[in-house]
Amino acid sequence: MLSYFSNPQRFDQLARVLIPLFGGLALILLGVGVWLSFFASPPDYQQGETIRIMYVHVPAAYMAMALYAALAVASFVYFVWRHALADAAAEVIAPLGAVFTILALFTGSLWGKPMWGTWWEWDARMTSVLVLLLVYLGYMALRAALEDAQQAARTGAILAMAGIINLVIVKFSVDWWSSLHQPASVIRFDGPTIHASQLWPLAVMAVAYTFLAGWLVLYRLRSQALRRRARTLQRQREQVARQLEEAVS
């Protein structure tokens, strides 16, 4: 299946169908999610209205991690099979993941202040998410610094795969160390431990974020294909100009 969709033309056909589908679903679900978050869910019995921070904080944090997993998978596929499309996906996913990580940190801070009494604490969860942001930024800086595109892709892939260790630490940080942050209450073996009235808005928002991220990745991949085509054209032209110059001299 992988090699089936690694064909650029076939990918383009698929993307043309999925882009409007993902975009439409993201818009509808975001609308429903906002309505559920503000009008169909009661204030929490302990946290009051700050519970409405959860409906955007958790999806942002979940996307920060899911996009990193996607980055690592794309990097692995590129590293092993050298599919150009996998590398293009990795390049597009990284900045997106960085934005969601910043959003998770920022909204978490705004939730932490009223509920924990602090904007920030150097505990395991918060610190490991900050490291996640640094890994994203390091990956992007590394790619930008290496001029040879193939070298940038390969070195980036190694960094992205190594960074998966930190993703595991982020996920289990709340179990392995004592943290201000609560442990998982949705994705756990014995099922969610939050009430349906809060699970619904959260789930709808999380799915909406997922479709939005999917839309962004596919949409930007198609733009990137245009840019790569332009770059190839430019390079061909430069080569022709150089050959002409040599012929003249």
Added chain:
Amino acid sequence: MSEFLAMGGYAAFVWPTWVASVLALVGLAVHALLERRAAREALRRLEEDEA
């Protein structure tokens, strides 16, 4: 309405959270759209030069 906006006294935390989230998501989408336009424009100019 004002009770809704007050968010039980947590307005200073709830609203900035949502404003930042909306700005980030809208920003990402607008950036993607503008990027497409710029890429298409750049390619068109290159192909025009060719002709």
